[in-house]
Amino acid sequence: MSRxxxxxxxxxxxxxxxxxxxxxxxxxxxxxxxxTFRPEVDIEMAAGELRVARRTDSKRDRAFHGLTRALLANxxxxxxxGFRKTLxxxxxxxxxxxxxxxxxxxxxxxxxxxxxEPAGITITTPNPTTIVIEGVDRQQVGQVAAEIRAVxxxxxxxxxxxxxxxxxxxxxxxxxxxx
Numbered sequence: 001m002s003r004x005x006x007x008x009x010x011x012x013x014x015x016x017x018x019x020x021x022x023x024x025x026x027x028x029x030x031x032x033x034x035x036t037f038r039p040e041v042d043i044e045m046a047a048g049e050l051r052v053a054r055r056t057d058s059k060r061d062r063a064f065h066g067l068t069r070a071l072l073a074n075x076x077x078x079x080x081x082g083f084r085k086t087l088x089x090x091x092x093x094x095x096x097x098x099x100x101x102x103x104x105x106x107x108x109x110x111x112x113x114x115x116x117e118p119a120g121i122t123i124t125t126p127n128p129t130t131i132v133i134e135g136v137d138r139q140q141v142g143q144v145a146a147e148i149r150a151v152x153x154x155x156x157x158x159x160x161x162x163x164x165x166x167x168x169x170x171x172x173x174x175x176x177x178x179x
Contacts, residue, residue, distance in 0.1 A: 005065035028079030078136035085145035091160035095128035107152040
């Protein structure tokens with residue numbers, strides 16, 4: 001039995017959940033989300049917590065059991081607390097600036113890179129070398145962070161580029177280190 005799938009999901013105060021067959025709507029202080037799940041699992045609301053149960057013990061149903069529980073837990077966490085990713089910019093002259101719904105990145109190219117802020121995501125730049133991405137959908141927050149990081153991934157020789165907060169970039173010695 002799935003250890004993750006068995007765990008009930010506690011519903012915090014201020015979060016309303018409506019289970020309508022396979023569709024689950026979650027509404028909280030930070031926003032609302034809706035998702036339709038696979039028919040292999042049953043979702044039920046009881047005693048202030050969500051429970052996920054699978055119909056059979058087949059390999060496919062076991063896989064969807066833990067996945068469904070994790071997706072539901074992320075929905076509840078997203079509308080109550082939200083998700084956040086922080087990016088750091090390393091490099092001389094590299095910087096980011098947020099103006100009227102567009103993130104402008106100056107990261108060593110001949111032109112600035114414009115990244116429009118997607119719906120449901122909030123991008124802030126507390127200082128020119130830090131980008132903070134916030135939202136209720138964990139998958140969308142991670143996707144936006146990955147797209148911004150891909151503009152200039154950290155390179156291994158000088159470590160310049162856009163990286164996640166706390167990301168360790170393995171450095172190489174280069175030509176001088178071969179002697």
